Structure formats: C-alpha cells, structure tokens
Amino acid sequence: MSYLAKNYNRKKISFVRGKGSYLYTATGAKYLDFVQGIAVNCLGHANPKLIKTINKQSKKLWHVSNAFQIPEGEKLAKKLCQKTFADYVMFQNSGAEATEAAIKAARRYFYSIGKPNKTRILCVKNSFHGRTLATIFASGSKKMTEGFGHVGGFDHFIFGDHKSLKKKITKNTAAIMIEPIMGEGGIKVVPDWCLKELRKLCNKKKILLILDEVQCGISRSGNFFSFEKSKCIPDIVPIAKGIGGGFPIGAVLMNKKVAAGMTPGTHGSTFGGNPLAMAVGNAVIDIVSSKKFLKNIKELSKYFFSNLNLLQKKYPKVIKEIRGKGYLIGIQLYKDQTKFIQKLMNKKLLTIRAAENVVRILPPLNVKKNELDQAIKIIDKVCAKLK
C-alpha cells in the first residue's frame, strides 16, 4: 500500500534514472520522455552542465537567509532584467508562489499610489495559475475550487470573448492576468495582435497586465518569453518550471513602477532565491537564452509541427487539431485522450493530458531530431490503430 495521499491519479510506473530525453525503469525499459516533469526539465534529464553546476555550488553554500545579500541571486536577477522588460525580480520556489506574488504586487502597487480599492484581478475562466488558495480561485475552475471555501477578488471572462473581457473591467480592477499560451487549459495560443490589444486596453483603463509565463516561458515557445514577438510589454511576469531545469525555482519579474510598491517587509520567502537554486538558474538561463539555442528550437519545432500536421491530414477522424508553439504542443483529439496517452506509453512515449481532449507534448528544449522522428513514428502507429 502507499502512504501517499490520493490527490494524484498516478500511472503504475516509476523510473530510476534519466538521461537527456529518456527515462529508464528499474528493469531497464527505456521511455522517450516528452513530459519532462511538465515543461520543467528544459535541458532533459541529468544534463552534464547542470550536474557540474549543482555539484560545485553544493560544496560551497546551499542556503542563507534573505536577510543577507545573495550574489548568485543578484546575478540571475540582473540577467533576467537585461534580457526582458523587467526592472526587478523577486525569487520564489514554485509557479503558484510566483503567480500569487504577482497578484500581491499588483494589489500593492495600487495601494501604494493611494487606490487601495483596486484589488480585483481579471482572469480567463478555466485557466491555470497554480494550486494555492488564491490561485485556484484565480483559475476559476469548478473542479479545482470545489470544497475549498471561497477566496474573493477574482473575476473571469471566457477565452476569446473580448466583449465580456471589456465589460468585466470595473473601477476596482487592478490587473488582467492571462497565460499567453494556456497550458493546462489545452495549449491555446493567444495571438500576438490580441496581446497587443490587451496592452492597449490596460493602458486605457490604467490597470496592470500580468502575463503568466510559468509554462510557456523560458524559451519553451522558441523565444525566451512567448509574448516577446507581440510587442506587448507586460507589467508583471511570474515564471517557474523551466528556469530551474528541474530544481524548484519561481520568480516574479516586475517593472519599476510596480516594484516600487514592494517595500521591505511586504513579501518574503525562506527558501526563495537561495544560492543553490540561483546557481542552477544562472546555468539554465545562459544556455536557453543563447541565440543559437533558440534558433535550433525554432527550426526543429517547425519540422516537428509539419510532421504532426501531416499526421493530422493522414488521420482527420482521430486528430482534430495540432496546437501550440515551439515545444509547447497539443494534439487535440475528437475523443477523450486517456486511452491515446496510454497507447503512446505502451509504445514507450510519455505524454500528458491537457483540457479539451488534448495530448500535451513537452520535449526537452535540446531534444534531438531523431528523437522527434521516433515520437512521430509512435504517434502514427497509435493513430493507425484507432482510425
């Protein structure tokens, strides 16, 4: 029996080792891992550079309090700010902590400029911003909030319904928070023109724009941030998942205006930004934000998408749509995806579900072409049997 609480519906399989794009069971069975801890292991399993970094730092210093200066954190914050819109960074340990801190920063900004009633955050219905009490209510999903009482302060609009979005902005709205690519929600990409309009709307209404890049950020989309090419500049961006390459790190990126509200004592985290985490974060960002690395993602992902689209044409009764950007990919089926995912797993390809019958595919960002080919072959075989 298991002494772990039953809050997960786990597959009956475990792994003892990982290397690059592959996972191995105790009996030596080898799986192509296109889950990668849900977009976390951006450099695959057991990346030699990350192993070296963590080994080196683990012998020097693991943890000190944020009561002291942490040079490794200063370094990572500087890189994040120099690469992006941000002027300041607060480090956390997870995505939900980052989105929750983003909400705090938005509210605190309006408080600090003498508008304490502007607290409400407008979000997409059935989005995903994490599992803390506040963030489940931000997500606005019945399934996630049922039985957990009530946390107020969130309003919702339906994805794509621009009329209701405008209507739901009130004098008490502090910010709009969206995922530029909805991950859990079914790999739904918000088009660039939409992000640009959203920025205009926020300017007009004098509210803040929070873009949750926890899943789609850190080069997953082929750009460091998925909103980058849209020319939409957000005020606050929570990140997590990929930035630690498997080590838990979260962070909130903010512009100067917002960060001014976060004065000493307004927020904190015991673990957030510790030297061990920061050393890994520095190593990850150096690799994933290099021009050559990003170019490679774009080229190979284009190749992968074209092959997936061919499969959609070959099996139009099985596959409804191929969605996503870079290596944040969804195969939308006509039917529930549970069996499809199981069949892929039987053929040694690991994928994970998302909403709207989507099979989510999250290769490591340094995946090799032959590994993508291998996945295509397996997906083809599974589709052929279902046809």
Ligand SMILES: *Cc1c(COP(=O)(O)O)cnc(C)c1O
């Ligand atoms: C995963 C995710 C979160 C929550 O991250 P955790 O590390 O699980 O707390 C928040 N927002 C988005 C968009 C995510 O995909």
